[in-house]
Amino acid sequence: MTGTLLALMAKILAGASVRWIGCQPDTCQRVYFANHTSHLDAIVLWSALPAALRPLTRPVAAKDYWEKGVVRRFMARTFNAMLIDRTDIKVHQSPVDMMLREIGDRQSLIVFPEGGRNTGAEIGEFKSGLYYLAKKRPDLELVPVHIDNLNRVLPRGEFLPVPLLSLVTFGPPMWLEAGEPKVEFLKRSREAVCRLKDL
Amino acid sequence: MPDVKTLSLVGGVLALLCAATTIGWRLKHQRDIGINPAVVEAFNLRIRAWWLMCTVLAAAFLLGNASFIATVVLFGLISFWALREFITLTPTRLGDHRALSWVFFIFTPAQYILVGMGTGSYGLFSVLIPVYAFLFIPARVALAGDYKRFLERTAKIQAGLMVCVYCLSYAPALLSLSIPNYEGQSPRLLFFFVLVVQLADVLQYAWVNCWAGA
Numbered sequence: 001m002t003g004t005l006l007a008l009m010a011k012i013l014a015g016a017s018v019r020w021i022g023c024q025p026d027t028c029q030r031v032y033f034a035n036h037t038s039h040l041d042a043i044v045l046w047s048a049l050p051a052a053l054r055p056l057t058r059p060v061a062a063k064d065y066w067e068k069g070v071v072r073r074f075m076a077r078t079f080n081a082m083l084i085d086r087t088d089i090k091v092h093q094s095p096v097d098m099m100l101r102e103i104g105d106r107q108s109l110i111v112f113p114e115g116g117r118n119t120g121a122e123i124g125e126f127k128s129g130l131y132y133l134a135k136k137r138p139d140l141e142l143v144p145v146h147i148d149n150l151n152r153v154l155p156r157g158e159f160l161p162v163p164l165l166s167l168v169t170f171g172p173p174m175w176l177e178a179g180e181p182k183v184e185f186l187k188r189s190r191e192a193v194c195r196l197k198d199l
Numbered sequence: 200m201p202d203v204k205t206l207s208l209v210g211g212v213l214a215l216l217c218a219a220t221t222i223g224w225r226l227k228h229q230r231d232i233g234i235n236p237a238v239v240e241a242f243n244l245r246i247r248a249w250w251l252m253c254t255v256l257a258a259a260f261l262l263g264n265a266s267f268i269a270t271v272v273l274f275g276l277i278s279f280w281a282l283r284e285f286i287t288l289t290p291t292r293l294g295d296h297r298a299l300s301w302v303f304f305i306f307t308p309a310q311y312i313l314v315g316m317g318t319g320s321y322g323l324f325s326v327l328i329p330v331y332a333f334l335f336i337p338a339r340v341a342l343a344g345d346y347k348r349f350l351e352r353t354a355k356i357q358a359g360l361m362v363c364v365y366c367l368s369y370a371p372a373l374l375s376l377s378i379p380n381y382e383g384q385s386p387r388l389l390f391f392f393v394l395v396v397q398l399a400d401v402l403q404y405a406w407v408n409c410w411a412g413a
Contacts, residue, residue, distance in 0.1 A: 015283060155293050162299040163279075165287040 002078045003054055007047035014040060014153050015165040018048045021199055022172030023143055025050045029108055030141040030173070032057070033130055035123045035193055036112035037151035039065060040161065044150060045110055046079045048168040058082045059110035060099060082109070096132045109133075113189070117156050123194055126186040134176035134185070141173040144189065146196035169196040208390060212253060219246050219401075238408055245404065249397065256393060260386050267374050268315060270389070274371040275311035282307065282363040289355045294345025298336050302356060306332045307364050314368050317375045324372075328365040333357050 010016070034045055042059035049057055063083040066076040076083060082102055084095045103109055111133070113126035134142060148167040171192055176185055223243040259269040286299060306328060313324035337353040373389045 149287065152291065152293075152296075155296055158296055160297075160300045160304070162286070162296060162303055163283050165283060 004051065006043065006075060006078050007051075007054070010040070010043050010047040013161055013163050014044050014150060015163070016044050016048050016168045017165065019167070019169045019199075021169060021196070023170045025053055027053060027056060028141060029103065029105065029137075029139070030057075030143050031108065031130070031133055032110045032143045032145050032170075033113050033126075033189065033193070034110070034145035034147050036114045036117050037147070038117060038154045038156070040150055040154045041112060041117075041147055042081065042110060043075070043079055044166060045145060045147060045168060053108070055080070056106060057108045057110060058103065060084055060095075060112070062086050094132075096129055096136065099133065100137055113186075117151075123190060126190045128182060128186065130189060131176070131182045131185050138176060142175060142189065143173050144171040144192035144196060145169065146171070146193050148197065169199060171196045171199075205387060208387070208394075209257070212394065216246070216250060216253065219249070242404075242408075252397070256390075260390070266386070267371075270374060271311055271315040271371045274367060275308070278307055278311070278364045278367050279303070281367065282359055285359040285363050286356070289359060291352060291356065292345055292347065294343035295340055295352055295356065297343060298339040298356065301335065301339060302332070302360055306335075306360065310364055310368050311371075314372050314375075318377070324368070328360055332360055336360075 032045065034041065042061050046054060046057060046059050057080075059079060059081050061076065061081040061083055063085040064087065066072050066081055066083055082099060084098070099109055099111075111130060113130040114124040115127045118124040130142070134140065146167075146169045148169070149164060150166050152162065153164050153166060154161040174189065174192055180188075223239070223246050226239045227243060255273065259273045260266055262269045282303065286302075291299065310324065310327055313320045313327060316324075336356050337349075340349065340353050340356075370389060370392060373392065374385045376385055376388070378385075
């Protein structure tokens with residue numbers, strides 16, 4: 001109920017039109033990875049999924065931002081965010097292991113492999129988390145997603161959003177090839193997201 | 200109770216819409232008439248949009264005493280959607296963000312609140328956007344410190360506000376107009392206005408698709 005409300009709010013504020021290119025909504029376990037330009041990214045991407053998939057899909061978000069204040073904490077609970085502490089990462093408690101433990105064999109993930117929100121027009125280099133996710137769970141479908149225009153809705157450092165229309169594009173799933181080096185894979189996955197921009 | 204004139208107007212529009220729907224439906228189910236199916240599909244989508252528009256407008260008109268406020272709110276929402284579309288297509292920069300917040304959350308609601316207050320606020324509502332907002336927007340953008348394409352950006356935001364909010368807000372303002380000898384008939388005036396706009400859309404579409412290609 002609150003989830004539907006939040007999705008509706010995202011619709012009014014960011015008016016996302018959604019395209020599925022070479023990919024269909026499915027309940028199988030997936031990792032959606034997208035470019036990151038705004039705090040709204042996680043909510044908008046999550047809202048762009050069909051209602052039946054939303055309870056099964058968990059956006060990975062920064063704990064320091066989403067635990068600040070009652071409203072944010074409530075919203076994070078509603079879109080069942082998986083909050084990761086960026087300041088407190090230990091070797092034996094790596095975020096990747098935690099994500100895999102949390103999703104079990106049912107849930108899907110939404111990750112932003114750039115790490116932080118980037119301000120430029122170009123999509124930044126991907127961090128290695130996506131590679132380790134794919135390596136530890138080769139059965140997960142990796143779905144590239146491109147989010148357009150959200151940096152104009154709520155840019156970095158701004159408090160009040162401007163309601164504009166955004167565009168969410170889901171691309172064809174990919175997997176880690178056998179023996180594919182980390183750098184190659186991260187480059188390939190970054191290009192998969194970039195490519196969706198112009199489709 | 201609506202009088203004969205209003206009823207015949209509503210009946211006429213209903214008849215037109217029904218005719219259009221029937222034609223669209225028949226075109227869709229006759230495969231071999233040599234019309235591009237995409238055109239038929241677009242036509243049917245348009246008819247559906249007209250039904251929706253007419254239903255919403257009719258509902259706003261028929262609310263009785265609350266109908267004025269309901270119509271103003273309806274046009275306010277249309278302005279909001281139109282402006283959102285306009286600004287999305289406008290290449291604004293990060294420095295415009297605060298100015299845009301003002302445009303969406305202060306000037307647009309303020310304009311419609313003034314319209315909703317009736318003719319008494321005409322003095323302010325006729326200058327709020329063309330004078331105050333037009334001075335405020337460049338000032339706010341200048342404060343943000345981004346001078347790249349400054350005039351172009353502010354001009355585009357001003358144009359959007361002018362067309363999508365200021366001009367459109369005069370449509371519901373027709374309702375508060377009191378014309379000698381025609382008191383209480385303003386809803387029909389607005390209805391006529393919307394009808395003319397819609398017919399222009401229909402005819403433009405029909406002409407382009409029937410004769411432009413020939």
